[in-house]
Amino acid sequence: MTTTTATRDVSRPEFIALIAGLMALNALAIDVMLPALPYMGEALGVMNENDRHYVLTAYMLGFGAAQIAFGPLSDRFGRRAPLMVGLVIYVAAAFSAAFSPTFATLLVLRFVQGMGAASTRVIATSLVRDKFGGRAMAEVMSLVFMVFMIIPVIAPAIGQVLLLTGPWEYIFFFMGGLGLAIAVWVFVRLPETLLPENRRELRLTVIIEGFRLVFTNKMAFSYGLSAMFVFGALFGFISTAQQIYVDIYDLGAYFPVAFAAIAGMMSVSSYTNSLMVRKIGMRRLSHGAMLVFTIMSGVWLMVSLTGFMPLWLFLAFLAVVMFMFGWSMANINSLAMEPLGKVAGTASAVFGLVQTVGGALIGTVIGQFYNGTVTPIAAGYFVLGCMALAFILIAENGKLFGVGEEYREDAVPADVH
Structure with a gap:
């Protein structure tokens, strides 16, 4: 059973807040942009309205692609050093994007910003996996998602306020400033959680073996792909939310x-999941949630095909689905990571790459089908x-609704203080 290597005392609430802050940088980099997309498109000469979605897609592609590097690096050098490198890249790219002379330059800098943010996705999940296993991990991840979801609640409003006080470039200054603040917090307070004896050599054969363990674990990889499809649906909605x-x-x-009302529903959902998961279990909650998710989406699709859908009905369907x-994502990701504690960094990288790049591409395709109705999103x-x-x-x-979450000696790390 592993233990923490922290040289500083960090409480459980602060640890959760730190992880949520790291993950929130990603939500901020997407959601705060939404009100500004028309202004960026106009300023940088983007003629096709749907092409503005590429500002989000470029970030997600960089975010997904770089995770494959941060995983092995974090398994070799620990969690803190690679995370700080990624945060520096994120902050530098955010500030630089404010001075983009062309749309192409903006897309390149957004890609680089996403590469820096990749460290937060990989290492945040690895930090939680280092310290928790089984239902305890799902509980902590639910609390992280609850705090993390505050950003989608307030981010578009922040973007709107920034646009009222200045040009769209202010949004990038805000992102860079917040990223810098979180980087300082991480540097001062975040403990190292990977024991020296658990670090893996940075050799090609070792890296390949880590990837083999991930790709050949049917349960883990199948859950990872499941999360990719769910995320793709979410990204499809986010990319067209401003137009809808x-x-x-x-x-x-x-x-x-x-937008905030729906994001608030997701935050409440994550909180209730954290209360229920220890008693009910990850499988029962996530499987039941996905069944309701799919059935309600099918009803939503059929209703949308009958004609114009009023706002209240659209919000009702969307609220239930979200x-x-x-209820599903924290549990599905925890189930994917559960068997892979010995290669948590690599596993987090693989799932991050698959989910973010795959989900972003799927969501972008959905966004390109936007036709002035909500039918493409429902579909x-x-x-x-x-x-x-x-x-x-x-x-x-x-089989669904299984309860066979097996105890593994290497899968239940020690709790934080």
Whole structure:
């Protein structure tokens, strides 16, 4: 059983807040941009409105691709040093993006910013896996997601306020400043959690063996693919949210309010999951949530095909689906990581790459189908929900709602103070 190597005392609430802060940088880099996409497109000469989605896609591609490097690096050098390198890249790219002379330059800098943020995704998950296993990990991840989801609640409103006080470049200054603040917090307070004896050599054969362990574990990798499809559905909605709320429902400046309401549902969902997961279990919660997610998405799709969907009905369907998202994602990711404690960094990197790059590409395709109705989004949620369920069935040998979460001596690290 592993123990923490922290040289500084950090409480459990602060540890959770630190992890949530790291993950929130990613949500901020996406959601705070949404109100500014039309202004960026106009300033940088983007003619096709759907091409503005590439500001989000470029970030997600960099975010996904670089994770494959940060995983082995964090398993070799520990969690802190690679994380600090990534945060420095994130901050530098955010400040530089404010001075982009062309749309192409902006996309390149967003890609680089995403590469820096990759360290937060890989290492945040690895830090939690270093300290917790089984249902305890799912509980902590739910609390992290609860705090993390505060950012989507407030980020579009922050973006809207920044646009009222200055040009779209202010958004990048804000991102860079917040990233710098979190980097200082991490440097001062975050403990190293990877014991020296658990570090893996940075040799090609060792790295390949780590990847082999991840790719050949049917349960873990199937759950990782399931999470990719669920994330793809979410990204498809995020990339078109501004168009849906403003163009279809004419909410104008109230768009951040509607966006925040749905994100708030996800935060509440994550909190209730943290209360329930120890008693009910990761499998029962995530499997039930995905069934409701898919069924409600199918009903939403059928209703959307009958004609114009009023705002209240759209929000009702979306609220139920996104509540189920909050119940499923923390548990699905925990189930994917559960058998892979000895290669947590590499596993987190592989799943991060698969989920973010795959999910971003799937979501971008959905965004390109936007046609002035909510039907493409409803169809995306339904189809991808079916795919996610299919891979859960593969992971569980065709059975849902199992309770066989096995205790593993190497899978239950010590708690924090």
